[in-house]
Amino acid sequence: MRFAPTYLVTATFAADAARRREPHRAAHLAHVRALLADGTALVAGARADLRASVLVLRAPDAAAARALVEHDPYWQHRVWTAIEVIDYLAATPQSLGRS
Template structure:
């Protein structure tokens, strides 16, 4: 199992669509929680949500993409740009220090 960072930016004028799908999104996250190391919204300097960041466990990038595509936010087409990259947790509090 590998780790992938998924960085999504919202399309303009999708804030209401995001709000309307929030409960379905939360339900989906709860059902698939074992796939996530962390997930949450990205906000601009004014606190307005502009996207999402997910760190997921997956076999490969295709599997990570399938996890994202099962999210209600993906199905309502709020994301303008999606980037999926393999991520290696190397240092920090969340991993208990460093890997070297």
């Protein structure tokens, strides 16, 4: 198996995220949509308890994965208060030797 550089990113919501996110939600969703469309994001969503967003990103390194998230309107407008980036071994058709 060969794993492409992939990162599990958790972005923690601010305590008042429900109020903060509304003006930036359309721009945030456009950013996520673009990451999914070009294959940079394998998956993106929020925890069911709405404490954090979770993304699985393809990037050359952890710094590049962090930069992708820091360009999101939720980070720029403090809807997210912390970002954690962890190396992740994503099982994909490519990593499992299937196309």
